[in-house]
Amino acid sequence: MSASSSSAHLLQAAAAAAGSQSFPASTLYVVATPIGNLADFSLRAVHTLALADAVACEDTRVSGGLLRHLGLDKPLIALHEHNEQSAAAKVLERLARGERVAYVSDAGTPAVSDPGAVLVAQAQAAGYRVMPLPGASSVVTALSAAGCLAGHSGAVGFHFTGFLPAKGGERQVALDALLQQTGATVLFEAPHRIENLVAALAERCAERKVTLCRELTKQFEQVHSAPAAALPAWLAADAQRLKGEFALVLHPLPPAVQQDGDDGLPSDAKRQLKVLLRELPLKQAVALAAELSGAPRNALYTLALQLRSAGGDEEAASGQD
Template sequence: MSALPSSSLLSAAAAAAGGQTYPGATLYVVATPIGNLADFSLRAIHVLALADAVACEDTRVSGGLMRHLGLDKPLIALHEHNEHSASDKVLGRLAAGERVAYVSDAGTPAISDPGAVLVARARAAGYRVMPLPGASSVVTALSAAGDAGQHDQPGQGAGFVFLGFLPAKGQDRAQALQAALQQPLSTVLFEAPHRIEALVAELAEHAPARLITLCRELTKQFEQIHTLPAAEAPAWLAADAQRLRGEFAVVLHAQPKVEADTDGLPAAVERQLVILMRELPLKQAVALAAELSGSPRNALYQRALALRAQSEPD
């Protein structure tokens, strides 16, 4: 994108996207690149060029983007701390018939970033909301994990769960993490670099066999994507200090498919259960086998009872 002068870029955007109607009194929700500026769509650029004002999460970040595009528009700061009051300013411009674009710092607004309050208020006030799709770290991470459509368990369709950032600490974090691990579908989390070691340590402790995909610096020069069992993640991070830098999207792969045999459990899971029963009380063995394999606890418990009965002398 940077190879074109801004005037040529805006002309190309107009040629590609100018055939569509872009009405006034409309809020345009515009996805921006998550790292690589070349991922910005020509349609998004054209809408920013048409906008009478741009509401944004951070005027410094969006101001730099606008300068890169050769655009000079009024910027309205609208972030998590002032979204209600700043929405009033946007609604005032919409009432005057203006086109207003909203952008977050990176990616698609109103998902994990601010914007949902603004969108809801604009719709409630009767204004049109026009979304412009584009970059999303959630979808980008899922596409690289190759897991979101691979769900074959009974009653479970393809799909995923997006949880964003977990609470930073305490009981709220522990409960949120347990809820994430209980999800049968692929689950996407965000994590900051100063907490990624703690997150993978928790995943290794509570779900060592669960496959995870660690996505770091998506779309940027030093992008890194690695899939491995959670038990191996702490050592992988520790092997290179560079792996701790940048924002992370973490995909918890879907719970493994349970293929029933004559006893209702895969042979590998039953072997695991037998080994655990040698070392632990039955209930603890069942609980750990369920956590490691993702198999239903009730089925494991019933099989454990049957195995114990078989091993007892007549």
């Protein structure tokens, strides 16, 4: 079967499956696209792109290739993180003319980690309908492979971080905040920074379980779960493991070490720190407590200063008696 014939059959199947549904005019369609495997594209999404008067997209080269694969030729509007405000105005003009406009990012669900949120907000503010078409999401895909939400209440849930900042200071602050989350946390990382990230996790939360997902849905997909301390060695064991796009799930803290105070530290970590402070210098005690407990080092350091200060006050008071 030729490529054109295959595309025609796909469009026919999509029309048969979704053609009886409502696709109103003057509507922005937010369409999730595959994150690696084209077979994950839904028939309703295919039919929506076939009906669209124009397609706004993060990268016209990527989306143009997807449309050609489907046997479609549509006007493309580049709308990415650097021009979203101005490009959104062009989309609104088309909606005002009664057109159907689809928005797709390069891969996955738009307006989460990828661009699209500004466009959606402006379309809603202007009174236009926004219709989401669900599909692939590396966030949910990674969580489903981690198996770490069973038995956890909705109050624990999960937190989506996305990419950490690239710069050292900002990255450190973001990592500190991430490690204070009690529930599962999903984050992304680029291949040239993955070693740096797993090294930081190994140092800061050695015993906490992490599921590392590489190249989700693609031919060389890998999903590996292990304590954070074991991840650097696992990556180093095979150069291929450093290639591709990464999604990581930091598993929830076990109930035994869930945070029990306003300082956001597990009770076990506090007890360990207090014992270590009796025998060791402050910085050394903090470093060892962080390694043993997996608790955030900055939070332990703050607590250590408070404990030392309180101890000093008590000693001073005793000397006055």
